[in-house]
Amino acid sequence: MDAIRSLAIEILSPEGLIYKDSAAEIVIPTVEGEIGVLPGHIPLIAEISEGEIIVNPGAGALSFAVIGGFLEVLNDKVSVLADYAVRSEEIESLKAEEARKRAEALLKEKHGRREFAYLERDLKKSIMELKISRSRRKR
Numbered sequence: 460m461d462a463i464r465s466l467a468i469e470i471l472s473p474e475g476l477i478y479k480d481s482a483a484e485i486v487i488p489t490v491e492g493e494i495g496v497l498p499g500h501i502p503l504i505a506e507i508s509e510g511e512i513i514v515n516p517g518a519g520a521l522s523f524a525v526i527g528g529f530l531e532v533l534n535d536k537v538s539v540l541a542d543y544a545v546r547s548e549e550i551e552s553l554k555a556e557e558a559r560k561r562a563e564a565l566l567k568e569k570h571g572r573r574e575f576a577y578l579e580r581d582l583k584k585s586i587m588e589l590k591i592s593r594s595r596r597k598r
Contacts, residue, residue, distance in 0.1 A: 464498035464535060465483055465535070466484070466485060466498055466536070466537050467535060467536045467537070468481065468485055468514060468536075469538050469539065470523060470525075470539040470541065471538075471540055471541065471544075472540075472541045472543055472544040473543075477541075478514065478521070478546070480516060482515055482516040482517070483497070483516065484496065484497050484514075484515040485512065485514050485515070485537055487507060487512050487525075487530055487539065488507060488511065488512070489506060489530065490506045490507075498535050500535075502533050503532040503533075504530065504531050506527075506528075506529055507527055507528040507529060507530055508527070509525065509526040509583060509587050511524060511525070511590075512539065512544070521547075522546070522547035522591060523545065523591075524543075524544065524545050524547060524587050524590075524591040525539070525541045525587075526541070526542055526543040526580075526583060526584055526587055528541035528542045528543075528544075547591050547592065558584070559582060559586055562578050562581045562582035563582060565578050
Protein backbone atom coordinates (compact mmCIF):
# COMPACT_ATOMS: atom_id res chain seq x y z
CA MET A 460 0.00 0.00 0.00
CA ASP A 461 1.38 3.44 -0.97
CA ALA A 462 1.79 6.10 1.67
CA ILE A 463 -0.28 9.21 1.09
CA ARG A 464 2.03 11.93 -0.21
CA SER A 465 1.73 15.54 0.81
CA LEU A 466 3.48 18.82 0.16
CA ALA A 467 5.72 20.57 2.64
CA ILE A 468 4.59 24.19 2.38
CA GLU A 469 6.34 27.28 3.65
CA ILE A 470 5.08 30.84 3.13
CA LEU A 471 7.47 33.63 4.09
CA SER A 472 7.28 37.41 3.86
CA PRO A 473 9.57 40.19 5.09
CA GLU A 474 7.53 40.11 8.33
CA GLY A 475 8.56 36.48 8.92
CA LEU A 476 7.13 32.99 8.63
CA ILE A 477 3.43 33.12 7.75
CA TYR A 478 2.71 29.39 7.36
CA LYS A 479 4.66 26.14 7.61
CA ASP A 480 2.96 22.75 7.47
CA SER A 481 2.09 19.93 5.11
CA ALA A 482 -0.91 19.98 2.81
CA ALA A 483 -2.51 18.00 0.02
CA GLU A 484 -2.65 20.95 -2.37
CA ILE A 485 -1.83 24.65 -2.82
CA VAL A 486 -3.23 27.12 -5.38
CA ILE A 487 -1.11 30.19 -6.10
CA PRO A 488 -1.64 33.27 -8.30
CA THR A 489 1.30 33.78 -10.67
CA VAL A 490 1.96 36.32 -13.41
CA GLU A 491 1.21 33.52 -15.90
CA GLY A 492 -2.10 32.65 -14.21
CA GLU A 493 -3.29 30.66 -11.23
CA ILE A 494 -1.59 27.30 -10.71
CA GLY A 495 -2.38 24.35 -8.52
CA VAL A 496 0.39 22.23 -7.04
CA LEU A 497 -0.12 18.63 -5.95
CA PRO A 498 2.44 16.09 -4.71
CA GLY A 499 4.68 14.95 -7.56
CA HIS A 500 4.58 18.33 -9.33
CA ILE A 501 7.50 19.06 -11.66
CA PRO A 502 10.20 21.46 -10.41
CA LEU A 503 9.08 25.04 -10.95
CA ILE A 504 10.10 28.61 -10.23
CA ALA A 505 7.46 31.27 -10.89
CA GLU A 506 6.77 34.92 -10.14
CA ILE A 507 3.78 35.49 -7.86
CA SER A 508 1.19 38.13 -8.69
CA GLU A 509 -1.33 39.66 -6.32
CA GLY A 510 -4.19 37.44 -5.29
CA GLU A 511 -5.21 34.66 -2.96
CA ILE A 512 -3.20 31.60 -2.01
CA ILE A 513 -5.38 28.66 -1.01
CA VAL A 514 -3.83 25.82 0.99
CA ASN A 515 -5.78 22.59 1.36
CA PRO A 516 -4.39 20.63 4.30
CA GLY A 517 -7.18 18.06 3.95
CA ALA A 518 -9.81 19.44 6.30
CA GLY A 519 -10.96 22.91 5.26
CA ALA A 520 -8.99 25.32 3.11
CA LEU A 521 -6.75 28.08 4.43
CA SER A 522 -6.60 31.41 2.63
CA PHE A 523 -3.82 34.02 2.38
CA ALA A 524 -3.69 37.41 0.66
CA VAL A 525 -0.43 37.78 -1.27
CA ILE A 526 1.26 40.46 -3.34
CA GLY A 527 4.37 39.71 -5.38
CA GLY A 528 7.31 37.46 -4.76
CA PHE A 529 8.48 34.07 -6.00
CA LEU A 530 7.42 30.46 -5.78
CA GLU A 531 9.66 27.40 -5.89
CA VAL A 532 8.41 23.82 -6.18
CA LEU A 533 11.01 21.09 -5.74
CA ASN A 534 10.67 17.49 -4.48
CA ASP A 535 7.20 17.99 -2.93
CA LYS A 536 8.35 21.15 -1.15
CA VAL A 537 6.65 24.46 -1.97
CA SER A 538 8.42 27.63 -0.89
CA VAL A 539 6.63 30.95 -1.26
CA LEU A 540 8.78 34.04 -0.78
CA ALA A 541 6.19 36.82 -0.85
CA ASP A 542 6.67 40.57 -0.89
CA TYR A 543 3.57 40.68 1.30
CA ALA A 544 1.40 37.90 2.72
CA VAL A 545 -1.19 37.64 5.47
CA ARG A 546 -3.64 34.96 6.61
CA SER A 547 -7.16 35.91 5.59
CA GLU A 548 -8.49 35.59 9.14
CA GLU A 549 -5.93 38.18 10.30
CA ILE A 550 -7.19 40.83 7.88
CA GLU A 551 -9.00 43.63 9.66
CA SER A 552 -11.54 44.93 7.15
CA LEU A 553 -12.07 48.32 8.81
CA LYS A 554 -8.34 49.04 8.94
CA ALA A 555 -7.92 47.92 5.33
CA GLU A 556 -10.78 50.18 4.22
CA GLU A 557 -9.25 53.13 6.10
CA ALA A 558 -5.85 52.42 4.51
CA ARG A 559 -7.45 52.27 1.05
CA LYS A 560 -9.18 55.64 1.53
CA ARG A 561 -6.00 57.22 2.92
CA ALA A 562 -3.85 55.93 0.05
CA GLU A 563 -6.39 57.06 -2.57
CA ALA A 564 -6.50 60.55 -1.06
CA LEU A 565 -2.71 60.81 -0.87
CA LEU A 566 -2.33 59.60 -4.47
CA LYS A 567 -4.30 62.66 -5.61
CA GLU A 568 -1.57 64.92 -4.23
CA LYS A 569 1.70 65.60 -6.02
CA HIS A 570 4.49 63.18 -5.03
CA GLY A 571 7.89 62.09 -6.24
CA ARG A 572 8.25 58.74 -7.99
CA ARG A 573 9.40 56.89 -4.88
CA GLU A 574 6.57 58.22 -2.70
CA PHE A 575 4.07 57.47 -5.47
CA ALA A 576 5.33 53.88 -5.71
CA TYR A 577 4.95 53.37 -1.94
CA LEU A 578 1.44 54.83 -1.96
CA GLU A 579 0.46 52.71 -4.93
CA ARG A 580 1.76 49.59 -3.17
CA ASP A 581 -0.22 50.47 -0.03
CA LEU A 582 -3.35 50.97 -2.11
CA LYS A 583 -2.92 47.58 -3.85
CA LYS A 584 -2.33 45.91 -0.49
CA SER A 585 -5.48 47.35 1.10
CA ILE A 586 -7.63 46.54 -1.96
CA MET A 587 -6.34 42.94 -1.96
CA GLU A 588 -7.03 42.56 1.76
CA LEU A 589 -10.58 43.84 1.33
CA LYS A 590 -11.20 41.50 -1.62
CA ILE A 591 -9.93 38.44 0.27
CA SER A 592 -11.79 39.44 3.44
CA ARG A 593 -15.08 39.82 1.55
CA SER A 594 -14.69 36.51 -0.28
CA ARG A 595 -13.88 34.76 3.01
CA ARG A 596 -17.12 36.07 4.55
CA LYS A 597 -19.15 34.68 1.62
CA ARG A 598 -17.83 31.13 2.15
